[in-house]
Amino acid sequence: MAQIELEPLGQLPPSAASERAAVGPRPISVGWTNKTTRDLLAHAVLILGAALMAFPIYMAFVASTHTLTQTLTGLPLLPGDRLVDNYRQVLSEGLRNYGLPPIWPMLVNSIVVALVITFGKIAVSILSAFAVVFFRFPFRMLAFWIIFATLMLPVEVRILPTYEVAASLGLLNSYTGLTVPLIASATATFLFRQVFMTIPNELMEAARVDGAGPLRFLWSILIPMSRTNMAALFVVTFVYGWNQYLWPLLITKDTAYYTVIMGIQRMARASDFEPQWHLVMATVILALLPPLIIVAAMQKQFVAGLFETEK
Amino acid sequence: MQDKRVTFPGIVVPLALLLPQLAITFVFFVWPSLRSLQGSLFEQDAFGLSERFVGFGNFARILSDPGYLSALGVTFVFALATTALAMSVALALAVVADHAVRGSAVYKALIVWPYAIAPAIAGVLWWFLFNPTIGVLPRLLAPLGIVWNHFLNGNQALLLVIIASAWKQVSYNFLFFLAGLQTIPPSLLEAAEIDGAGAFARFRAIVFPLLMPTTFFLAVVNLVYALCDTFAVIHATSAGGPGTATTTLVYKVFRDGFEALDLGGSAAQSVVLMLIVGALTIAQFRYIERKIHY
Numbered sequence: 001m002a003q004i005e006l007e008p009l010g011q012l013p014p015s016a017a018s019e020r021a022a023v024g025p026r027p028i029s030v031g032w033t034n035k036t037t038r039d040l041l042a043h044a045v046l047i048l049g050a051a052l053m054a055f056p057i058y059m060a061f062v063a064s065t066h067t068l069t070q071t072l073t074g075l076p077l078l079p080g081d082r083l084v085d086n087y088r089q090v091l092s093e094g095l096r097n098y099g100l101p102p103i104w105p106m107l108v109n110s111i112v113v114a115l116v117i118t119f120g121k122i123a124v125s126i127l128s129a130f131a132v133v134f135f136r137f138p139f140r141m142l143a144f145w146i147i148f149a150t151l152m153l154p155v156e157v158r159i160l161p162t163y164e165v166a167a168s169l170g171l172l173n174s175y176t177g178l179t180v181p182l183i184a185s186a187t188a189t190f191l192f193r194q195v196f197m198t199i200p201n202e203l204m205e206a207a208r209v210d211g212a213g214p215l216r217f218l219w220s221i222l223i224p225m226s227r228t229n230m231a232a233l234f235v236v237t238f239v240y241g242w243n244q245y246l247w248p249l250l251i252t253k254d255t256a257y258y259t260v261i262m263g264i265q266r267m268a269r270a271s272d273f274e275p276q277w278h279l280v281m282a283t284v285i286l287a288l289l290p291p292l293i294i295v296a297a298m299q300k301q302f303v304a305g306l307f308e309t310e311k
Numbered sequence: 312m313q314d315k316r317v318t319f320p321g322i323v324v325p326l327a328l329l330l331p332q333l334a335i336t337f338v339f340f341v342w343p344s345l346r347s348l349q350g351s352l353f354e355q356d357a358f359g360l361s362e363r364f365v366g367f368g369n370f371a372r373i374l375s376d377p378g379y380l381s382a383l384g385v386t387f388v389f390a391l392a393t394t395a396l397a398m399s400v401a402l403a404l405a406v407v408a409d410h411a412v413r414g415s416a417v418y419k420a421l422i423v424w425p426y427a428i429a430p431a432i433a434g435v436l437w438w439f440l441f442n443p444t445i446g447v448l449p450r451l452l453a454p455l456g457i458v459w460n461h462f463l464n465g466n467q468a469l470l471l472v473i474i475a476s477a478w479k480q481v482s483y484n485f486l487f488f489l490a491g492l493q494t495i496p497p498s499l500l501e502a503a504e505i506d507g508a509g510a511f512a513r514f515r516a517i518v519f520p521l522l523m524p525t526t527f528f529l530a531v532v533n534l535v536y537a538l539c540d541t542f543a544v545i546h547a548t549s550a551g552g553p554g555t556a557t558t559t560l561v562y563k564v565f566r567d568g569f570e571a572l573d574l575g576g577s578a579a580q581s582v583v584l585m586l587i588v589g590a591l592t593i594a595q596f597r598y599i600e601r602k603i604h605y
Contacts, residue, residue, distance in 0.1 A: 039413075042410050045404065049418070053425050056433075060439065143333060146333060147336060149336070159561075162343040239427050245543035261429045284435055295426060306486060
């Protein structure tokens with residue numbers, strides 16, 4: 001089947017960007033000095049905002065490069081020379097005295113869990129959006145509303161019964177338990193539904209004339225055409241999966257299944273009693289890097305994903 | 312949904328395609344929620360061996376429980392303050408970034424990235440910055456005569472989790488406000504400027520009303536975030552304390568369910584939360600539907 005070139009679907013710009021482009025940047029028709037002052041003020045506010053965002057993480061990084069004594073006796077404002085030692089120690093040892101595993105296996109767990117959740121969500125949502133858009137069957141609307149219901153029921157409002165279900169299915173302390181219950185997604189399903197609804201009927205008729213069945217149509221046409229949406233969804237969902245906290249906390253008692261985000265809580269709690277802040281902050285940095293790198297590297301897809309999943 | 316769509320025939324295939332999503336949704340979302348509904352109407356002993364129908368007894372009990380009312384109050388203050396703080400800082404930054412100053416793309420990148428940070432980590436970062444003995448901020452506050460100790464002072468602990476929760480949410484709000492601002496036609500603002508409207512008058516009369524849909528949408532998203540996702544901020548830092556100063560509704564459900572083992576009460580609390588979150592979600596979707604039809 002020939003490669004079909006179509007515009008990427010579901011791109012956002014919901015804006016008056018076209019008018020802006022035509023008019024050019026908003027002219028500020030006041031005097032020269034006035035404009036300069038205003039620009040300086042704008043830069044000042046934006047620098048302050050950027051600093052406010054970076055400050056806590058910068059201080060965490062600084063703390064992670066000093067000895068414990070230095071963090072306790074007035075933390076310097078510049079990084080120290082213990083970067084390699086501290087990070088090596090958390091990765092291989094962690095806070096062993098508190099019965100906590102090293103950070104390395106926690107990071108591996110986090111990556112596995114985040115990737116399974118991400119690809120699971122995308123796969124499951126594509127399949128259900130495909131079914132809802134390209135088939136007519138009884139209870140179609142009912143299925144749609146059941147999926148919608150997940151939006152109203154975040155794990156926080158059904159903590160105990162969901163835990164009981166997971167326990168009765170033997171999912172405690174398992175990767176299945178950490179991932180599968182988080183794979184259902186109304187937002188991703190709605191996103192793909194929107195995308196699929198813009199597919200012209202002619203395209204599907206052509207595919208059918210060529211003898212393509214539903215699965216062939218899904219695999220050879222719909223999935224390649226929704227690549228940009230999948231990339232956008234990937235960023236947002238990876239961040240979501242990596243940052244999970246309450247659910248892993250509920251269903252893992254065995255430290256071998258800890259993810260790094262929940263491991264930090266145990267370390268911070270231990271550190272309230274016997275300070276180990278240099279190690280806790282090294283863990284914080286390690287735990288925030290993977291999602292941060294993905295958001296920074298795929299910023300365009302990330303912004304698109306944010307708008308697509310919320311609108 | 313439109314009906315002009317050409318479709319494939321068959322019933323078995325679509326149902327099979329829907330099965331994974333529906334199965335997970337039913338087992339882990341719908342069924343536990345129904346269990347909560349049912350549990351909220353019964354009184355169970357701690358071992359789950361016997362139960363007795365009590366109607367709305369559990370609801371009446373939690374609503375007259377000072378601990379629950381305190382959590383309700385804390386949640387109210389916490390959610391409103393977090394939402395207001397996260398939204399106002401984001402709006403201010405977005406308004407400034409919307410002006411075409413040099414390097415605004417760089418600023419945008421620098422403001423956006425904390426989106427990637429987990430609420431739990433946001434909490435621990437600020438918990439460290441405000442640490443009474445070694446934190447940077449208490450050292451700065453000391454000369455002002457402010458003694459910071461969130462282990463002892465409940466208001467300070469609440470302020471700390473509000474700051475941490477709002478900090479993490481600024482980037483999200485910033486992106487949506489910026490997108491909203493960029494839909495405002497420049498011609499409108501120029502016309503007002505020609506009529507002699509100053510920057511503040513233009514913001515109040517044109518920008519703010521046109522941003523109302525975005526503001527409403529963000530308010531709902533932020534309230535849901537403050538109700539639910541901030542569990543991680545609180546659990547990873549203050550653990551609801553000191554006393555019950557930072558015990559929100561979700562934190563209380565968690566603690567009562569797992570530590571106090573009050574199953575009926577916990578179920579009733581879950582149902583109350585479901586109602587609140589459900590109402591907010593419906594409000595959000597009604598707004599989106601309306602916008603689509605314009």
